[in-house]
Amino acid sequence: MFQPRVETKHAVAxxxxxxxxxxxxxxxxxxxxxxxxxxxxxxxxxxxxxxxxFKLIRSADVGDNWVLRVNNLKKLHRLVSLFYKEKLNRDPSTLPSVNLNLIAKEADIDETISLCQLVLGIAMQCDLPQRQTYIEKIQSLSQPCMQVLMQKIEEVSHLFLFLLFIFLVCIFLTRMKK
Incomplete structure (x- = not known):
């Protein structure tokens, strides 16, 4: 199976x-x-x-207050986990873990990437008409971006999106030939 190589966490970010x-x-x-x-x-x-x-939370500026940031992140993560469990029939314990305190307190890039990966997984597993929209969004991005996102989709989705991954790889390879 084709697995693109991601150079740095900054490229992923x-x-x-x-x-x-x-x-x-x-x-x-x-x-x-x-x-x-x-x-x-x-x-x-x-x-x-x-x-x-996912009803929007108040978008008040939390500034440097890590407690307010972590509260937002906890609500977000709880809803994401419930979405995976109830709407996608995925056991949340099989998902990548995310240390929300590290994001809120220390601005940890790796943990933020893990949280983004969970959001990407939801976009790629949502209802079909919308899913196509999000696939098209990814296809419209730069090739390096598309390559990174394909890898992250594969990591979070495992077998659920194997066919989608193959589809995106085909698109990527077609673009490389041009």
Whole structure:
């Protein structure tokens, strides 16, 4: 099986930022992974995917208050875990773990990437008409971004999205030939 190689965590972070910025209903474009540490933009992305499940939280500026950031992140993570369990029939214990305190307190890039990966997994496993929209968003991104996101989809989705992964690989290889 083809597995693209990801060079650095910064390349992964940049790919997630490019993907998140492809959403029309985020309150502001993300310039860096640091724009995700409070969970608000990720809530906005999830609300675009399933507005009934992910109702937007108040988007008050939490600034440097890590307690407010971690509270947002806990609510986000709880809803994400419940979504995987109840709507996607996935055992949340099989998902990548995320240390929300490290994100909120120490601006940890790796943990933020893990949280973004869970959001990406939801986008790729949502109902079919919407899923096609999110696949098309990924296809419209740069090749390096698409390569990183394909790897992250495979990691979080395992067998559930094997066919989708193959489809994206075919698209990627077709683009490389051009």
């Amino acid at each position: 940049d790919a997630f930022i490019e993907w998140i910025n492809s959403f029309d209903h985020i309150s502001h474009p993300c310039k860096s992974i640091g724009d995700l540490y409070d969970g608000i933009v990720l809530f906005e992305v999830l609300a675009d995917i399933d507005p009934k499940w």
